Amino acid sequence: MTRKQxxxxxxxxxxxxxxxxxxxRGVTVAFLTGSEGLPERRRTLFTGRLESGTTSQLHRxxxxxxxxxxxxxx
Numbered sequence: 001m002t003r004k005q006x007x008x009x010x011x012x013x014x015x016x017x018x019x020x021x022x023x024x025r026g027v028t029v030a031f032l033t034g035s036e037g038l039p040e041r042r043r044t045l046f047t048g049r050l051e052s053g054t055t056s057q058l059h060r061x062x063x064x065x066x067x068x069x070x071x072x073x074x
Contacts, residue, residue, distance in 0.1 A: 005021065007021075029048060029049075
């Protein structure tokens, strides 16, 4: 029995981040303009394969943004 493709979408500010786990192509990540607004204006900004080290890079980005967000909320 073949494993099915899994797709999850995460909302980040005005972006949708779509993570697709495909048995044949591996895990890909796509950044799309947000789902608000007209569907014909929705655009894919970037699509790429998940590689070793990607999550560490995203953690560093999240930590950096966290410091900026703290400044905004004070």
